[in-house]
Amino acid sequence: MPNWKEIDLQAKQWMKEAGEIIKSSLSRTLKIKTKSNPNDLVTEMDQAIEQFFIKNIKETYPGHRIIGEEGFGDKVTQLDGIVWLIDPIDGTVNFVHMQRNFAISIGIYEDGIGRIGLIYDVIRDELYHTIRGNGVFMNDLPLEQLDTVQVPEAIIGLNTTWVTKNTRINPAILGALVKDLRGTRSYGSAALEMASVAAGRLDGYITLRLAPWDFAAGKIMVEELGGYVTDLTGKSINLLGQNSVLVAKPGLYEEILKNYLNNGNW
Numbered sequence: 342m343p344n345w346k347e348i349d350l351q352a353k354q355w356m357k358e359a360g361e362i363i364k365s366s367l368s369r370t371l372k373i374k375t376k377s378n379p380n381d382l383v384t385e386m387d388q389a390i391e392q393f394f395i396k397n398i399k400e401t402y403p404g405h406r407i408i409g410e411e412g413f414g415d416k417v418t419q420l421d422g423i424v425w426l427i428d429p430i431d432g433t434v435n436f437v438h439m440q441r442n443f444a445i446s447i448g449i450y451e452d453g454i455g456r457i458g459l460i461y462d463v464i465r466d467e468l469y470h471t472i473r474g475n476g477v478f479m480n481d482l483p484l485e486q487l488d489t490v491q492v493p494e495a496i497i498g499l500n501t502t503w504v505t506k507n508t509r510i511n512p513a514i515l516g517a518l519v520k521d522l523r524g525t526r527s528y529g530s531a532a533l534e535m536a537s538v539a540a541g542r543l544d545g546y547i548t549l550r551l552a553p554w555d556f557a558a559g560k561i562m563v564e565e566l567g568g569y570v571t572d573l574t575g576k577s578i579n580l581l582g583q584n585s586v587l588v589a590k591p592g593l594y595e596e597i598l599k600n601y602l603n604n605g606n607w
């Protein structure tokens with residue numbers, strides 16, 4: 342059996358080192374390019390950090406495979422064996438515009454089952470970490486199991502894009518939910534929004550388009566604490582493709598799915 346404790350310790354050490362590399366880049370002018378559209382940014386740091394992890398993982402764990410956002414990893418079409426899903430900088434727009442509110446996100450899966458989740462808020466020096474079955478921690482602080490909450494008392498992470506005209510969902514659907522919630526917040530980093538649900542600062546998070554490296558770590562954490570992570574029809578998330586994502590505490594999850602998403606028939 343893989344020694345998850347050892348892999349976790351090693352991965353956390355690389356995350357801290359990567360955090361130092363990112364911090365030392367903040368005083369320099371970085372090369373920034375756009376990818377698919379003007380909002381889709383990539384910097385030389387995204388690429389360098391992904392390569393840093395891949396080099397270390399390949400040297401230490403040659404049998405493990407890697408899915409990385411910037412494409413330096415392996416071509417993975419099946420989730421057999423141990424697979425690392427890496428987002429070297431989640432929240433690149435925040436990284437470029439604000440120099441904060443971004444994270445390194447790593448989920449480690451074995452035969453499709455989440456084993457280790459790591460999200461590092463580099464600027465706050467807050468490392469969220471879990472080994473499946475052993476609880477979730479923020480640095481040394483254990484996070485509590487998630488309590489039930491209902492819509493009128495809930496604050497969820499939601500990008501305002503999804504309540505304007507868009508190609509993925511009728512804005513009226515989430516508009517009705519927004520009206521009934523206590524509030525919404527938009528952090529611009531899926532990993533930090535999911536870590537915030539794990540830490541109890543947000544009660545849920547909804548988005549219509551995420552890639553596996555965006556949610557791989559957060560999913561393990563939220564589920565470890567009794568929360569739910571599915572797509573917006575209530576189906577399990579596909580770890581090899583793009584997904585809509587509904588993250589919520591117990592109670593809130595069922596209420597949103599039934600009363601606002603018509604049990605997935607929207």
Ligand code: 2AM
Nearest residue numbers: 430431432433529530531532550551552
């Ligand atoms: P990124 O910064 O790593 O690209 C912002 O709303 C959140 O959505 C971030 O977590 C961001 O991750 C992610 N994101 C941005 N563009 C995306 C895309 N085209 N597909 C999936 N996720 C995306």
Ligand code: CA
Nearest residue numbers: 410428430431
């Ligand atoms: Ca990224």
